[in-house]
Amino acid sequence: MSAVKRLFEKYSIDPKQVKRLEVGTESAIDKSKSIKSFIMQEFPQVEYSEMEGIDTINACYGATNALFNGLYWLNSEHTTTKKNDVYSVVVAVDIAQYDKGPARPTGGAGAVAMLLGRDAPLSFSDFRLKAFHMEHAYDFYKPKKTSYFPTVDGQYSNVCYLKALDICYERLRSRHEQPISVADLDYLCFHAPYNKLVQKSFARMVYSDFALAEESQLESLYAKYGIKDDETKSKINQYARSQPREETYNDNESSKFFIALTKKMYEQKVGASTYLPRELGNTYAASLYAGLTSLVGLKGQELQDKRINLFSYGSGLAAAMFEFQGRETTHKKHRYQLEDIKNILDLPNRLNQRQEITPEEYSKTMDHNMDVYLKHDFVSSTPTDYISSGAYYLDRVDDKYRRFYLRKE
Structure with a gap:
């Protein structure tokens, strides 16, 4: 609710213009009632209630599916209206919480609200340039209904991620009219459970360029990479062309070689998109879009006419790779230009407003969350000092398990 409210306020959006709203998450507290239905409190008037979309859930992938649903809706001949000032909103939101142990410091929370419409500053240059991979896997899942915490096979999950990356990239390459490589892309954003995996993923895509290249293409590929x-x-x-790809997922020597080989290019093409993920930790469905927000928030107008490759992954598993291109909008509304979005986001200043707490305080908060999880008939005792102005917070849960939220002034 906080992200949607701020989106509307900062960009002066009339709720009447929003005809679709969909949420991508894996953190819904209720097994029936959607997060989207809570957000509808922002649209209390009956004339705003005709709004398609609902929650989409599959680990960290839900927001990407919601994004494509919104884009398909905008471009569908069955969309109720074709006016240019009609929008779809996608909300990527999650809380990543782990039990005590080495995974706990990687946790985080975040929400990204995205406005979809025609004549956007980020758009598909070609709607065909997208690739998907779906597979059954138990790499990360949440079978315990009485606990926040997931069951994770960490090493296997990394292999699943890299395998999905390989498949999606190979499929996307084949959909370009001319052969492409990572060297041809201006920027890349990855789903970021932790930053080391992002580094491995970028290096893996460069590995794939050489593994997939025809013999006749190698010299030109060497030249592209200098x-x-x-x-x-x-x-x-030795590493990319002398052994099957499926045997290389746990090959640390190969991974270290390509990470070292691509270090400078990584900083140029990926570094900016890791800004928020490195500061916020894992945000599950919001992770990739926190990366995209980072890129826009740091680069702004520099993204005009630039190609941005995005890789989305959700355990279980579902994955997609697609491309956006930065552009100048034709309607010239200042709030929708890349540089002005950068200024409105004001990311460094917003991060500086955070309040530091000790690991002990964090653990105490986590223990409290587990104590009240699934309980009812209580008023929240969590201090609101750390909550930023304009954010919503849980006020109470009544005797019928109904949840009530307030907005901090």
Whole structure:
């Protein structure tokens, strides 16, 4: 609710213009009632209630499915209206919480509200340039209905992620009219459970460029990457062209080689998109879009005419890779230009407003959350000092398990 309210306020959006709203999450507290239905409190008037969309759930992938649903809706011949000032809103929101142990520090929380409409500053240059991979896997799941915490097979989940990345990238490459490589992309955003996996993923895509290249394409590929020495070429041949890809997912030597090889390019093409994920921790369905927000929030107008590759992954599993392009909008409304979105986001200043707490305080808060999880008939005792102005917070849960929220002034 906080993200949607701020989106409407900062960009002067009339609720009457929003005809679809969909939520991507895996953190719904109720097994029946959607998060979207709570957000409808922002649209109390009956004339605002004709709004398609609902929650979409599959681990960290739900928001991407919601995004595509919104884009398909905008471009559908069955959309109720074709006016240019009609919008779809997608909300990517999650809380990543882990039990005591090494995974706990990677947790986080976040919500990203995205406005979809025609003549957008980020758009598909070609709607065909997208690729998907779906598969059955038990790498990360939440079978315990009485607990926040997931069941995770960490090493297997990393393999699932990288395998899905390989498949999606190979499929996306095949949909371009001309062969492409990572060197041809301006920026990349990844689903970011933790930053080391993002580094591995970028290196893995470069690995795939060499693994998939025809023999006749190698010299031009070396030139694109600025590789001239025979020793490096020999290493690339050893790691990328001399063994099956499925045998390389746990090959640390190969991974370290390509991470080192691509370090400078990683900073140029990926570094900016890791700004919020590194500061906020894992935000599950919001993670990729926190990365995209980082990119816009740091680069602004520099993204005009630039190609942005995005990789989305959700355990279980579902994955997608697609491309956006930055552009100048034709209607010239200042709030919808890339540079002005950057200024409105004001990311460094917003992050500086956070209040630091100790690990002990954090653990105490987590213990309290578990104590009240699934309980009812109580008033929240959590201090609101750390809550930013304009954010919603849980005030109470009544004897019928109904949840009530207030907005901090």
